[in-house]
Amino acid sequence: xxxxxxxxxxxxxxxxxxATLSCRASQxxxxxxxxxxxKPGQAPRLLIYGASTRAxxxxxxxxxxxxxxxxxxxxxxxQSEDFAVYYCQQYDNWPLTFGGxxxxxxx
Amino acid sequence: xxxxxxxxxGLVQPGGSLRLPCAASGFTFSSxxxxxxxxxxxxxxxxxxxxxxxxxSTYNADSVKGRFTISRDNSKNTLYLQMTSLRAExxxxxxxxxxxxxxxYYAWSDWGQGTxxxxxx
Numbered sequence: 001x002x003x004x005x006x007x008x009x010x011x012x013x014x015x016x017x018x019a020t021l022s023c024r025a026s027q028x029x030x031x032x033x034x035x036x037x038x039k040p041g042q043a044p045r046l047l048i049y050g051a052s053t054r055a056x057x058x059x060x061x062x063x064x065x066x067x068x069x070x071x072x073x074x075x076x077x078x079q080s081e082d083f084a085v086y087y088c089q090q091y092d093n094w095p096l097t098f099g100g101x102x103x104x105x106x107x
Numbered sequence: 108x109x110x111x112x113x114x115x116x117g118l119v120q121p122g123g124s125l126r127l128p129c130a131a132s133g134f135t136f137s138s139x140x141x142x143x144x145x146x147x148x149x150x151x152x153x154x155x156x157x158x159x160x161x162x163x164s165t166y167n168a169d170s171v172k173g174r175f176t177i178s179r180d181n182s183k184n185t186l187y188l189q190m191t192s193l194r195a196e197x198x199x200x201x202x203x204x205x206x207x208x209x210x211x212y213y214a215w216s217d218w219g220q221g222t223x224x225x226x227x228x
Contacts, residue, residue, distance in 0.1 A: 044144075044152065044218055049213070087151065094166050095169065098151060100151050
């Protein structure tokens with residue numbers, strides 16, 4: 001099983017600042033990596049797939065990078081609606097696995 | 108507009124069974140792989156089961172293997188999760204999710220709002 005490790009667990013950021021979230025895979029997942037955003041009481045929402053492609057209607061302030069085992073999600077200028085939990089997920093190998101999540105909170 | 112509507116959740120005793128349907132609309136259901144993902148209270152996301160567009164291929168997490176069965180009825184645009192031998196650790200919100208395409212090797216682009224399953228005596 002591929003273990004996905006996200007860091008940090010919690011990120012405190014002021015509105016307008018940049019947030020950088022990391023995700024590491026225990027073995028290569030090529031570019032088969034997605035990022036999801038989840039707000040309290042809501043279902044997850046796909047942000048990024050293929051490690052770097054934004055999903056439909058996702059704002060340009062969200063960007064993804066990386067391949068193999070190291071991945072990054074960057075939010076260039078945090079808006080109030082971006083405070084949430086973010087999960088990475090690999091879909092390269094079975095079983096599909098998620099990272100433990102990074103909570104982005106208001107500083 | 109894609110809509111995924113889960114139902115069938117509720118309180119069940121340990122060892123019991125439950126079937127979760129997910130009614131799909133707004134897209135050609137038979138052309139997309141589907142999946143179930145769960146989230147225990149206050150915890151992260153855990154993938155449970157996935158099924159190809161035709162239903163021919165299925166995959167299950169080790170934690171549910173032999174107890175849960177994913178299936179689909181493309182004539183009814185409905186995905187199912189049959190859960191048996193339920194345990195307390197199966198308590199979670201269960202989400203149905205649609206893949207970006209027919210292959211199982213895609214991200215999950217659309218999600219339902221989830222249905223809560225509570226396993227307790």
